[in-house]
Amino acid sequence: xxxxxxxxxxxxxxxxxxxxxxxxxxxxxxxxxxxxxxxxxxxxxxxxxxxxxxxxxxxxxxxxxxxxxxxxxxxxxxxxxxxxxxxxxxxxxxxxxxxxxxxxxxxxxxxxxxxxxxxxxxxxxxxxxxxxxxxxxxxxxxxxxxxxxxxxxxxxxxxxxxxxxx
Amino acid sequence: xxxxxxxxxxxxxxxxxxxxxxxxxxxxxxxxxxxxxxxxxxxxxxxxxxxxxxxxxxxxxxxxxxxxxxxxxxxxxxxxxxxxxxxxxxxxxxxxxxxxxxxxxxxxxxxxxxxxxxxxxxxxxxxxxxxxxxxxxxxxxxxxxxxxxxxxxxxxxxxxxxxxxxxxxxxxxxxxxxxxxxxxxxxxxxxxxxxxxxxxxxxxxxxxxxxxxxxxxxxxxxxxxxxxxxxxxxxxxxxxxxxxxxxxxxxxxxxxxxxxxxxxxxxxxxxxxxxxxxxxxxxxxxxx
Numbered sequence: 086x087x088x089x090x091x092x093x094x095x096x097x098x099x100x101x102x103x104x105x106x107x108x109x110x111x112x113x114x115x116x117x118x119x120x121x122x123x124x125x126x127x128x129x130x131x132x133x134x135x136x137x138x139x140x141x142x143x144x145x146x147x148x149x150x151x152x153x154x155x156x157x158x159x160x161x162x163x164x165x166x167x168x169x170x171x172x173x174x175x176x177x178x179x180x181x182x183x184x185x186x187x188x189x190x191x192x193x194x195x196x197x198x199x200x201x202x203x204x205x206x207x208x209x210x211x212x213x214x215x216x217x218x219x220x221x222x223x224x225x226x227x228x229x230x231x232x233x234x235x236x237x238x239x240x241x242x243x244x245x246x247x248x249x250x251x
Numbered sequence: 252x253x254x255x256x257x258x259x260x261x262x263x264x265x266x267x268x269x270x271x272x273x274x275x276x277x278x279x280x281x282x283x284x285x286x287x288x289x290x291x292x293x294x295x296x297x298x299x300x301x302x303x304x305x306x307x308x309x310x311x312x313x314x315x316x317x318x319x320x321x322x323x324x325x326x327x328x329x330x331x332x333x334x335x336x337x338x339x340x341x342x343x344x345x346x347x348x349x350x351x352x353x354x355x356x357x358x359x360x361x362x363x364x365x366x367x368x369x370x371x372x373x374x375x376x377x378x379x380x381x382x383x384x385x386x387x388x389x390x391x392x393x394x395x396x397x398x399x400x401x402x403x404x405x406x407x408x409x410x411x412x413x414x415x416x417x418x419x420x421x422x423x424x425x426x427x428x429x430x431x432x433x434x435x436x437x438x439x440x441x442x443x444x445x446x447x448x449x450x451x452x453x454x455x456x457x458x459x460x461x462x463x464x465x466x467x468x469x470x471x472x473x474x475x476x477x478x479x480x481x482x483x484x485x486x487x488x489x490x491x492x493x494x495x496x497x498x499x500x501x502x503x504x505x506x507x508x509x510x511x512x513x514x515x516x517x518x519x520x521x522x523x524x525x526x527x528x529x530x531x532x533x534x535x536x537x538x539x
Contacts, residue, residue: 093276105268109260114267122274126282186259205257206264233256 092132096125099142102207103149110202111153112191124149146207147217154195189239197232200225345519347372347392348459348511349478352504354497356380362389372522376501386490387483388498390505392523393421394472395456399430401440401477402458421479423454435503441477452482452494455502461521462513470524478505 100121107117124145128135135141190198203214204225211229215222342359343350353359353376362373373391397403399422423430423444430442441457459478463469482498485491509516 096276096279097273100273101268101271102264104271105264105266108267108271109263114270117267118271122279122282125279126286129280129283130287186256187263190260190263201256201260202264205260208261233253236256 091136092129095136095141099145100125103142103146106146106202106206107149107153109187109190109206110150110195110198112187116153117149120149120153121145123152143213143217150199150217154199185240185243186236189236189243192239193232193235197228197235200228201232201236204229342374342376343508344372344374344390345509345516346521347390347478347523348461348507348509348515348519348521349390349392350506350508351376351390351501352506354500357388357497362391376497386485386494388494388501389479389481389483390501391479392459392476392521393456393479394475394523395477395479396420396422397475399423399442399456400458400475401432401442401456402460402474420475421456421477423456439507441502451484452491453498454482455480455498457502457505459507459511461510461517461524462515463517464514470520472524476521476523478511480505 103121103124104114104117107120108114111117111120127148128141128145135144138144190201193201199218200214203209203217204211209217211222211225215225218225340353340358341350342353351359351374356379357376358379359374359376362375373389375390376388378386397420423442424446428446431445432440432442434440435457439458441455443453443455447453456477456479459476461470461473461476463473480498480502482494485494507515509519510521
């Protein structure tokens with residue numbers, strides 16, 4: 086079946102890429118895989134329609150992003166409840182530069198992480214990021230600027246003080 | 252800086268992507284099919300529930316409409332009849348010290364306007380379906396003129412009672428007629444106005460004293476506090492009859508909470524009692 090082959094090719098090519106992007110966004114490989122697998126499962130039942138889209142990957146990414154975002158909000162509520170009962174766990178110190186950026190990204194608000202991951206990690210244009218997140222392009226630009234500034238400041242501090250990112 | 256960030260984030264994404272192993276495509280397809288089956292099942296259940304309610308609800312309503320109508324009780328003599336409060340919705344007014352289980356088909360809303368602006372806790376019950384422009388039952392606490400208070404034993408002179416500062420007493424305007432008197436199943440006495448305007452339904456005042464804890468500043472008007480239940484106006488006799496029934500139900504089912512209960516929470520100061528005229532007493536407030 087031609088359609089099935091198409092979907093399998095699409096799945097094999099896009100899956101790792103999307104998991105990579107979502108892992109950076111959620112900070113958890115497991116959560117990212119779960120969101121991406123669910124998004125592909127939904128895509129599999131709609132493939133007849135999705136295959137004609139200009140970029141089916143954008144559809145899958147949007148579904149995965151929504152799932153991951155709602156999952157993160159749920160986790161955040163759980164965390165808030167937990168921190169009322171016990172002290173927050175200590176994050177491990179970064180071992181290298183890219184770990185420093187990972188810790189820096191985790192410290193950003195979700196909306197800032199989203200634009201950074203889509204703009205730099207998925208290599209989308211500002212307009213594409215805006216379509217993906219369903220926000221105006223001006224909002225994407227301002228979020229990008231703030232996210233860059235916050236992350237840059239954090240990385241500079243981390244460079245000056247080894248062991249800062251704890 | 253810009254390029255460096257791009258490089259680092261892209262490397263991070265690529266690194267995570269390398270570690271991701273896609274599960275077999277068959278597993279993904281199975282997951283998709285299961286989800287579709289679940290959604291289909293949910294849709295079927297929803298449709299069945301909707302159809303069932305579309306059949307059952309009208310039948311229940313028609314059963315209710317064919318049940319015998321209760322004979323109206325004359326308002327000037329008999330005490331209100333007791334009817335079980337419908338389970339579920341309850342409107343609470345902690346400052347007024349009362350909560351009321353809402354009669355079926357009625358809803359509660361806050362009264363807007365000058366009384367509410369003065370901080371008075373007033374709610375009104377209105378029918379969910381409009382019966383008439385003024386079909387409403389208003390509940391609020393007031394400091395009743397002591398001579399009319401249901402807790403004042405017959406023949407006793409209230410003696411030496413002054414009007415609460417700046418407020419004046421509330422009075423059931425009866426133009427010299429004797430008030431109707433009754434007692435709720437829980438023993439709380441109430442009075443009602445026997446004089447009626449042609450289109451008016453009725454007004455009740457239930458003894459609803461404010462209870463203070465020991466060594467707590469206690470408002471002097473606490474003994475003469477009442478919960479006033481005022482059933483609105485209508486020219487339509489059918490509407491008046493319905494209103495009267497519901498008003499009696501309200502009189503019997505409204506429950507004391509917070510400051511209206513001995514040992515209840517006196518933190519909710521009734522706006523009807525002036526804060527500026529507090530006096531310190533050493534015992535709980537007297538019950539009428």
